[in-house]
Amino acid sequence: MPVPVKTSADWQAFAKEHTARGLGRMHDMVVVKGQGCKLYTMDDKEYLDFTAGIGVTNLGHCHPAVTAAAAAQVGNIVHAQCQIMLSVPYLQLIERLLPMMPDPSLNSIYFWNSGTEAIEAAIKISRQSTGRPYVITFQGAYHGRTAGAGALTRSKPTFTRKQGPVMPGVYVTAYPYWHSLGLPVDTPQATVVEMAKKQLDLLFLQQVDPREVAAIFVEAVQGEGGYVPCPPEFLFYLRSVCDTHGIKLVVDEVQTGFGRTGKFFALQTIAPGLRPDIMTIAKGLANGFPLSGVVCNKETMDMLEGGSLGGTYAGNAVSCAAAVAVADVLATREFETNVAARSKQMFDILRKLQQDSATKGLIAEVRGVGLMIGVEFRQSEDPEKKTKYGPRIQSKCFDKGLLILTTSCFDTIRFVPALIVTEQEVAQAMDIFSSALREVALEG
Numbered sequence: 001m002p003v004p005v006k007t008s009a010d011w012q013a014f015a016k017e018h019t020a021r022g023l024g025r026m027h028d029m030v031v032v033k034g035q036g037c038k039l040y041t042m043d044d045k046e047y048l049d050f051t052a053g054i055g056v057t058n059l060g061h062c063h064p065a066v067t068a069a070a071a072a073q074v075g076n077i078v079h080a081q082c083q084i085m086l087s088v089p090y091l092q093l094i095e096r097l098l099p100m101m102p103d104p105s106l107n108s109i110y111f112w113n114s115g116t117e118a119i120e121a122a123i124k125i126s127r128q129s130t131g132r133p134y135v136i137t138f139q140g141a142y143h144g145r146t147a148g149a150g151a152l153t154r155s156k157p158t159f160t161r162k163q164g165p166v167m168p169g170v171y172v173t174a175y176p177y178w179h180s181l182g183l184p185v186d187t188p189q190a191t192v193v194e195m196a197k198k199q200l201d202l203l204f205l206q207q208v209d210p211r212e213v214a215a216i217f218v219e220a221v222q223g224e225g226g227y228v229p230c231p232p233e234f235l236f237y238l239r240s241v242c243d244t245h246g247i248k249l250v251v252d253e254v255q256t257g258f259g260r261t262g263k264f265f266a267l268q269t270i271a272p273g274l275r276p277d278i279m280t281i282a283k284g285l286a287n288g289f290p291l292s293g294v295v296c297n298k299e300t301m302d303m304l305e306g307g308s309l310g311g312t313y314a315g316n317a318v319s320c321a322a323a324v325a326v327a328d329v330l331a332t333r334e335f336e337t338n339v340a341a342r343s344k345q346m347f348d349i350l351r352k353l354q355q356d357s358a359t360k361g362l363i364a365e366v367r368g369v370g371l372m373i374g375v376e377f378r379q380s381e382d383p384e385k386k387t388k389y390g391p392r393i394q395s396k397c398f399d400k401g402l403l404i405l406t407t408s409c410f411d412t413i414r415f416v417p418a419l420i421v422t423e424q425e426v427a428q429a430m431d432i433f434s435s436a437l438r439e440v441a442l443e444g
Contacts, residue, residue: 008042026405027398034061037421039403049403050417050429055223055255055372058284059329060418066287066325073321082111082315083307089320096327100264101295103275108301111293111315115254115282116144118292119217121309122278123148125296126215126248129303134208136200136216138175140225140408143217143252152217155224156409171208174199175222176234179410185364185376193234200241210245215278220266223255226408227367227374232271239274248300251276254292258284259330259419261370262339269369287326291319335419339370342426346373346415349430353437360441362389371419377411389440396436402429 006014012028029047033040037060039047052058059066073089080087094109101107112118123135135152137143142159143152150160151167160166174180176196178187183195204210216238222228242249251274256266258281263269267276277300282292290313329335347366350373354363364378377389388411397404407414417429 011042036060036062037418037425045401047398047401047403048425048429048432050415050421051403051405052416052418053288054283054405055260055416056283057288058258058260058419059287059326060420061288063287063325063329063420065329066289066322069325070289070318070322073318077317079313080317081312083310087315087317087320089317089324090315092324093320093327096324096331097293097295100327100330102265102267102272102279105275105297106279106295108298109293109295110301110309111291111320112311113290113292113313113316114144115252115280115292116146116149117311118254118280118282118294119143119149119152119252120146121294122215122217122250122280123152124308125278125294125300125304126250128308129300130214130246130248132212132214134169134171134213136171136173136203136208136213138218138222138225139172139180140175140177140222140228141217141219142222142224143219143254153224155222171203171213173203175225175228176231177222177225177228179226189231193231193237196234197237200238210241210247213245213247215248215250216242217250217252219252220256220270221261221369221372223372223414224407226376226410226412227372227414229266229270229367229369232274235267235271235274242277248277249275250278250280252280254280254282256372257281258326259335259339259370260284260372260416262336262343264330266369285326286319286323289316289319289322291316291323338421339419342417342421342423343370343373345423345426346371346430349434350375353434358438358441362437362441368415371415371417371421373415374407375413375415376408377413379411392440392443393433393436396439397432400432400436402432404429404433 008030011030030042031039032042037049039049137152140155142155143149145159148167151170153159154172174196176193178185178192181195220230238249253265261269267274278296280294285291350366353359354366362377363375365376368374390406390411390413394404394406405414
């Protein structure tokens with residue numbers, strides 16, 4: 001008897017019944033193909049993808065070099081367990097990554113599967129290497145959803161609701177973002193930075209002795225917190241604080257790495273010359289294959305006993321082979337020109353929209369760096385309106401064939417297209433977004 005062919009509606013009904021509700025999902029469309037910045041569904045619909053799998057497919061869907069490398073590796077060995085043996089792609093990837101690092105001291109790498117696992121490893125490394133128990137994170141931070149990483153995540157309570165108490169020993173201070181400090185949107189950056197510095201100073205005076213702090217975790221650009229770049233002067237201040245007190249500075253480049261901000265890493269774009277003690281990487285590392293890493297200097301990494309890090313699928317050979325191909329493409333640095341051009345194109349259009357009378361002042365701020373751009377909306381003046389502008393605009397964009405993401409507990413849309421996005425694709429996306437924004441402005 002032939003097996004019945006399921007339609008898109010069949011699969012959607014099946015998913016509703018049998019997939020985990022806790023996952024959460026924006027849409028129930030069933031995707032069957034991706035190519036570059038386009039996605040195609042079972043219903044023969046085409047979407048322009050400005051999500052890149054939440055900043056993962058930096059080279060676009062099914063990049064030919066990455067696809068070929070992964071396919072070739074599948075024919076050799078798929079699972080060379082890293083606690084038993086070495087694989088060539090694992091070693092090749094380390095070789096490719098070392099020249100990309102923002103500082104030559106970052107010369108020892110451990111690969112894992114996901115960004116949150118990289119954060120867990122960074123917690124372990126910082127505590128064990130310093131012998132100290134406490135860590136500091138920032139308001140608006142997102143570092144993952146597992147027990148340790150979830151304790152550092154402070155962008156919204158959704159990720160740890162009903163899971164408390166979370167990992168103890170975590171202190172929170174203000175990120176240099178006007179919301180975190182209760183300031184108006186037009187507050188000068190210098191004022192925001194000085195107030196954030198004072199909050200960290202107060203934390204040390206009132207809550208925790210810096211001599212007992214193992215690490216400060218910071219995102220070079222807050223992702224889930226709203227695509228908020230960290231001012232360079234604040235990053236260098238953190239470096240000086242960490243140097244003074246023997247604290248490890250951990251920079252989370254999970255979402256910002258591998259060309260997203262116009263350089264290999266956001267630190268090279270935002271704060272050239274800054275030296276992190278530990279850096280976490282993932283997302284764009286393997287263009288969709290599960291792979292992450294934690295990087296630090298060999299002296300620090302070697303303080304961990306053999307066996308204290310590990311995982312069954314850590315540093316999978318196929319994922320590493322895909323990542324080698326990604327690194328080879330990025331090493332040409334051809335992406336830098338396109339990221340700069342497309343970033344300027346988007347910022348120019350979005351800032352004109354911010355001033356456009358037809359949008360009725362809905363946009364409070366346009367911010368970001370490279371192809372990591374956030375648009376935050378003003379709060380509705382009608383106290384009865386509980387629906388934010390962002391989700392309404394996002395929904396209209398979806399109906400018009402554009403996939404975009406919201407982010408933050410504040411009303412923000414983020415644009416995170418692949419680095420290979422074309423001038424025409426940006427123009428198309430901005431036309432759709434502009435149309436949706438004006439429609440929402442008219443609706444009020």
